Amino acid sequence: MLSFIQQRLSKAPTQPQTKITRQDSIESAFSHAPARNITKDPSTTPSLTTATSLTDTSSELTDGSAKADDCTRSSTRSRSHIGTYNENVLSAKQNRSAREQGTVRGNRTVPGDIWHHGDENTLRERLLKQSVQVLDADWNIGAMPGDSLRLSGKAEDGAKRRRSTRLDILDRASNMIEKTTTVLGKRGRETVEAGMEKIQALKGANKTYGLTPREPEMPSFEGPSRKRARFSVVDVSNERPAELQGAGHKVIKKSTKPWVAQGLYVGQHRNDDARLTETKNRKKQTSSNRPGVGERAIMPMPMWLGDKIIEMGRDFKMPFDVFSPLPPGQPKPDEWKKTQKNVFIGDAANVWKKPKDLEHSTCICTAETGCDDHCFNRFMLYECDDSNCRVGAEHCTNRSFVALKQRCKAGGKYNIGVEVMKTADRGYGIRANRTFEPNQIIVEYTGEIITQSECDERMNKRYKDAECYYLMDFDQSMILDATRGSIARFVNHSCAPNCRMIKWTVAGKPRMALFAGDNGIMTGEELTYDYNFNPYSVKNVQECRCGAEGCRGVLGPRPKEIREALKPITTGGKRKIQQVVEDAVETVTKRRKIAVPSSVKSAFATAKAQTSRRLSEAGVLGSPATHNQRLVKQNSQHSPRGREQETMTESSGDGKKRRRATNTFSRRRSSDKRAESDKDEGSHSRRKSVKEKAGSVRENVVRTVRRSGRGTPAGKTIRIIGDDEFKGWR
Ligand SMILES: C[S@@+](CC[C@H](N)C(=O)[O-])C[C@H]1O[C@@H](n2cnc3c(N)ncnc32)[C@H](O)[C@@H]1O
Known part of the structure; x- marks a missing residue:
């Protein structure tokens, strides 16, 4: 501090450069103090501003007359501040509080009693101490002689204001x-x-x-500092x-930290909505000044998925492009006639019969459960609507086709969700350009519904030279031909598929759609399902190029199994006969590349009839109808969702895997108890027993379900029965 003062003094033009000792300072104070005390008249004495700071140069005297006086003599106070000092004494003083020292901070004058009491030594000592205290007091450099001291009458204002350097x-x-x-x-x-x-x-x-306020400190250029870099x-x-x-x-x-709000999605902020078309985005942006439209305050969910995901919940996955369509310029398939709805062709409309039992089907779900996996309609693959579900559209979760319709109506690539892509060795295929939830509906398989005879005709004429066929067994022995159809016709087969093709009954009509598998679908995945292709002839077997780990090598069942299925019944053996029958009735082609040769068909029908007759004679089965019921029992495997669509394999006695009929299901009901009691009646004739139980079943079974697809012949009627009921039929 002292060196600073000395510097100032040395610079001051009016101040002679003299070395001032502490002693001088004391003596100076000694000599000037009385004069100040004597002239202590508030009206005449120039009042010094309160101490501000060392750099304060605006401290001014209130009395202009004092200015001249100040010019002629040095300020007592200023001079008392200057001098050399004993550091030990100073430090000792500094460690004591002002109260302990018996002085008040800021008292810079020499008290008058100094002049009246004590001898010279005591006086000197006291003066020394007080001078040292004064050194520790606030400084007012403005009162110092020299420098560019400017005085004005407004001392208080001066204290507050400083002249900018x-x-x-x-x-x-x-x-x-x-x-x-x-x-x-x-x-x-x-x-x-x-x-x-x-x-x-x-x-x-x-x-x-x-x-x-004072200008904020700017970062210096001394070099990069971590703190300043922020x-x-x-x-x-x-x-x-x-x-x-x-x-x-x-x-x-x-600087902002966008990652705090955006997490792993930092830098992905987009103003446009990728689900919308460019035009719609532009429209939206012009109307985006709506109140309430703003950024989320919480960390955003994966972009563009919105509230649905928050509601439904989903395990966290590393960020991925939720919506990622193929870039333009992809190879496109030849234009094909499209239809988004099933169209009955020719006699098909007359042949097709609406199921009679539909009106009785009403689920008993509540808004809380919202038609979950226990919903009876869902279980039966009936879509809920206001006629068969009291839960209402708001809470019912079994309205996939309605949801799909709304999605497609909204339009845009994201909502459609699928696009055609060229595969390396399987022609065209379908890929997802967005994510899909497990079991979420993806796309409907639509086309022309034709009768079997119409199909034969088309195969022989129209599709004679075609490489690909888009035919699928549908309902009531009819065929769904997607040659004119929806984009779903391009979905390829895989032995380890990520989707399922499932037939639902919607408002009394059968409809086929592709659903995501249990693991959901990620953006960019190719969509596949198991064709369960039945070539009806060994020579029509197609090589599978799905590349899955457990690939069967062919589209459909393995060649050996096909041979087994088509082998005529020559030898007895209950298990074998049953197996052949089961295999014969199990899988009906859902997708066929070629028309079934009539010779194969008749051989198949003959084998089936023969087997049924033999089994009936042997008392194993009552009738073809009960045979179906037996299949229901043997193959009903409750999936987590209470239904099973996939063709399954199960281990046979010889340890080999063999295909079993599936696609049917059973359900334990209250009538099971009755069946239990029936069982105790003893061993009557099998047929009689079956008749009796069938009667009880008729009473209790809720309805008849029309099912087709893998595992059961298209259009065959299968009754839903309880497991225990079925025990009696064996
Ligand atoms: C309904 S089409 C599927 C779309 C077809 N890839 C296209 O380009 O039109 C069925 C045909 O695709 C071919 N295909 C589908 N999946 C296949 C696979 N995993 N391996 C070999 N070919 C396959 C077969 O030729 C089959 O007959």
Whole structure:
């Protein structure tokens, strides 16, 4: 501090450069103090401003007359502050509080009693101590002689205001320029004058900031600092209120941390909605000033999926492109006739019969359960609607086809969700351009519904030279031909599929759709399902190129199994006969590449009839109908969803895997108890027993379900029965 004062003093033009010792200081105080005490009249004594700071140069005397006085003599106070001192004493003093020291901070005058009490030594000592205290007191450099001290009558204002050092610099700069202009030519003068104007403008601008807080400290250029790197200097002149706006004024704004709000999705922020078309996005953006439209306050979910995911919940997965369509310029299949609805062709409409029992089907779900896996309609693959479900559209979750319709109606690539792609060795295929939930409906398989005879005709004529066929067994022995149909016709086969093709009954009509498998679908995955292709002839077997780990090598069952299925019954053996029958009736082609040769068909029918007859004779089965019921029992495997669509394999006695009929299901009902009691009646004739039990079943079975697809002949009627009931039929 002292060195600083000495520096100031050495710079001061009016102050002679003398070394002042502490002793001098004391003596100076000694000599001036009485004068001050004597002239202590508030009306005449210039009141010094309260101490501000060392740099404060605006401290002013209230009395102008004092100015002259101040010029002629040094301030007592100032001089008392100057001098050398004993550091030990000083430090000892500093460690004590002002109260302990018996002085009040800021008391810079020598008390009057010094003059009246004590001898010289004591007096000197006290003076020494007090001088040292004074050194520790607040300083008012403005009171010091020399320097550019300016006085005015408003001491209080001066205490609050400080002259900006920048103004000093500007003053000096303008002085220099003034001097320079005298030696410059006209052109130079003009340039300098322009500079002057700029300086004046700056000065003016600075004045407007007279009352603004001190300019914030700017980052120095000493080198990059980690702490400073977090701050960025930004021009926020537009954000500042008008009165604070000044030329090029910069403030420091803390840099944002977008990852706090966006997490792993940082940098993926987009203004447009990828699900919408460009036009719709533009429209949306123009109307996006709606109130309430804003950023989420919480960490966003994967983009574009919205509230649905929050509601439904989903395990966290690493970020992926939720919506990622193929870039333009992909190879496209030849244009085909499209239809988004099934169309009955020819006699098909007359042949097809609406199931009679539908009106009786009403689920008993509540809004809480919302037609979950226990919903009876869901179990039967009936879609809920207002006629068969009391839960209502808001809570019912068994309205997939309605949801699909709404999605497609909304339009856009995202909502459609699938697109055609070219595969390496399987022609065209279908890929998902977005994610799908497990078991979510993806796309409907639509086309023309034709009768069997119409199919034969088409195969022989229209599709004679075709490479690909889009035929699928549908309902009531009819065929769904998607040659004219929906995009779903391009879905390829896989032995390890990620989707299922399932037939549902919607408003009394059968409809086929592709559903996501149990693992859901990720963006970019190729969609496949198991064709369960039945070539009806060994020579029509197609090589499978699905590339799955457990690939069967062919589309459909393995060749050996096909041979087994088609082998005529020559030998007895209950298990074998049963197996052949089961295999014969199990899988009906859902998708066929070629028409079934009539010779194969008749051989198949003959084998089936023969087997049924033999089994009936042997008392194993009562009738073809009960045979179906037996299949129901043997193959009913309760899936987690209470139904089973997939063809399954089960281990036979010889340890080999063999295919079993599936696609049917059974359910334990209250009638099971009755069946239990029936069982106790003993061993009557099998047929009689079956008849009796069939009667009881008729009473209790809720309805008859029409099913087709893998595992059961299309259009065959299968009754739903309880497991225990079935025991009696064996
Ligand atoms: C309904 S089409 C599927 C779309 C077809 N890839 C296209 O380009 O039109 C069925 C035909 O695709 C071919 N295909 C489908 N999946 C296959 C697979 N896993 N391996 C070999 N060929 C397959 C077979 O030729 C089959 O007859």
